[in-house]
Amino acid sequence: EVQLLESGGGLVQPGGSLRLSCAASGFTFSSYTMSWVRQAPGKGLEWVSSVSGNGGSTYYADSVKGRFTISRDNSKNTLYLQMNSLRAEDTALYYCARGEEIVVVPADVWGQGTTVTVSS
């Protein structure tokens, strides 16, 4: 069964850091682009970042550029999101999602998400 399982969310103070992980199973992880998408409470979906299958290409939303870093370890079938200089507006449910082999979208598999709360 194709599955994505996020972890690493939690409560962090403004200015703090957090690293999210997404463990993939049931497919050849290294063959697919992967993305992080977030959803603030009561709001719509917001794309955060994407990475190519080999990790060589990365893409970021303007709202997180310079603060967040996406990476992947294909030997561990795991996607990461390193979040630094966190702000209150980063509070959201963070989903990881699988794209296609070459292109980032569409995303056909999603995890259940991990919650990040930035508050003092």
Place this chain on the structure above:
Amino acid sequence: SYVLTQPPSVSVAPGKTARITCGGNNIGSKSVHWYQQKPGQAPVLVIYYDYDRPSGIPERFSGSNSGNTATLTISRVEAGDEADYYCQVWDSSSYVVFGGGTKLTVL
């Protein structure tokens, strides 16, 4: 930056047809993907590349894309279709763009 505009809400009676639009500058030249999200659940891809349906998605779901508007059409609407729907495109400058979402209410 590229912007996708969706109506905040659409209401439809059971058995009727719902149409959810997604507006964007020359969106017809892009590939549009649609997601369904029910409360407390992760999004589910329902239409990709304008009109293709993933396996397991009912034929009642269809899509079209031309000019400045893409449309998700749900025929013979059922109570279980009540959800938020999001359109999405890839833009060379903005990368991944989501519409603001449309809440479909089944009356």
